[in-house]
Amino acid sequence: MKSSISRITVIVFTLLAFVPAFGADWQATVGAQDENKGRQVIAFLPNELWIHAGDSIQWTVKADEIHTITFLTVGQIRPPFPVGCPGFSFGAAIFDGSTCVSTPPMISGQIFTVTFTSTGNFKFVCLVHPDMTGVVHVLDTAAPLPHDQGFYDREAANETHALLADLAQLQGHHHASANGVVVGAGKTLANGGGHNTISLMRFVQPELVIHAGATVEWTNQDPSMPHTITFGTEPGNPIPPSGNVSVDADGALHATISSTSDSVHSGFIASAAQDQIGSPQTPLGTTRFRITFTNLGVYPYKCALHDDLGMKGTIIVMP
Ligand SMILES: [Cu+2]
Numbered sequence: 001m002k003s004s005i006s007r008i009t010v011i012v013f014t015l016l017a018f019v020p021a022f023g024a025d026w027q028a029t030v031g032a033q034d035e036n037k038g039r040q041v042i043a044f045l046p047n048e049l050w051i052h053a054g055d056s057i058q059w060t061v062k063a064d065e066i067h068t069i070t071f072l073t074v075g076q077i078r079p080p081f082p083v084g085c086p087g088f089s090f091g092a093a094i095f096d097g098s099t100c101v102s103t104p105p106m107i108s109g110q111i112f113t114v115t116f117t118s119t120g121n122f123k124f125v126c127l128v129h130p131d132m133t134g135v136v137h138v139l140d141t142a143a144p145l146p147h148d149q150g151f152y153d154r155e156a157a158n159e160t161h162a163l164l165a166d167l168a169q170l171q172g173h174h175h176a177s178a179n180g181v182v183v184g185a186g187k188t189l190a191n192g193g194g195h196n197t198i199s200l201m202r203f204v205q206p207e208l209v210i211h212a213g214a215t216v217e218w219t220n221q222d223p224s225m226p227h228t229i230t231f232g233t234e235p236g237n238p239i240p241p242s243g244n245v246s247v248d249a250d251g252a253l254h255a256t257i258s259s260t261s262d263s264v265h266s267g268f269i270a271s272a273a274q275d276q277i278g279s280p281q282t283p284l285g286t287t288r289f290r291i292t293f294t295n296l297g298v299y300p301y302k303c304a305l306h307d308d309l310g311m312k313g314t315i316i317v318m319p
Helices: 002-018 149-173
Strands: 025-033 039-045 048-052 056-061 092-095 111-116 120-125 133-139 180-191 194-203 207-211 215-221 253-257 288-293 297-302 312-318
Touching: 025 048, 025 149, 039 149, 149 180, 149 194, 288 312
Parallel strands: 025 056, 048 133, 092 111, 180 215, 207 312, 253 288
Antiparallel strands: 025 039, 039 194, 056 111, 120 133, 133 194, 180 194, 215 288, 297 312
16 A cells, blocks of 8 residues: 555656646737838837746737748858748747747737747847847746736837837828839837837839829838839749849839830849948849839839738829
8 A cells, every 4th residue: 555655656756747847928929010001010029028948928920011930049041031940830839049940921910939948048030021130038947037028018019109100200201202202111220139120111102193204213211121113914033123124324223114014023122231240241232213104104003022011003104
């Protein structure tokens, strides 16, 4: 009798040893947008959290611009977002710093949970957006934590409100010149956790009336968000320009449209990436695109990357 009780005791203690300690569950959000989706907050909200080893963070995506939640390993070469780590985790993952974890591109309503099993300070990024970063500080379970969930909820709400207000102001300040269209505008900001970006996903003068023979110039004023100017058929690969696009002496791209059935695609119009000490200087960005319209008509166009967010425009050519 005595021996069977002690055997049961051994079994119970053995089982307890293999059941992981239940950590706390934290909540955070990814991205934010206004009601018509034109103003996009490209940020983790909050982007800095202090938790205990064994805790989990559940992220909820709050925007229709795509984002990933990605923990690369220290020094890992940043992969393209369609590639992932390579590969993707779906729904939940465990991260201890030794193996990369990434979601596929996600949109509004999707969630992803990461459980952190080791102490350390871990950077996380969105593979789609270069200036969208954060950090999770994973402390020993005995260490005090500086903030509770209520603090992070308030921080996320306050930052979302402030960044959307900043975007509204940015939108108000951009006045297109005659025959000029601003192709999105934005700002990169920093805080203690990393970088945030705000991006206006709109052609600032979406309907422009010109005379036949005039040239329209589109300019991207966002620090890192690429856009396209696409008339007619959208190409399979949005990165290069269509074959009927040439390069002006000042580096701007240029095409001619003579019929409403013409297809012209700018390719990515984007600011250059930032230079970094120790790395080769980055090439100039292609920030300007021009089209000369030779004939009368109504010419609808869109950004092939962000038309689902409502990024569309029209050129009306009058005599
Ligand atoms: Cu766009």
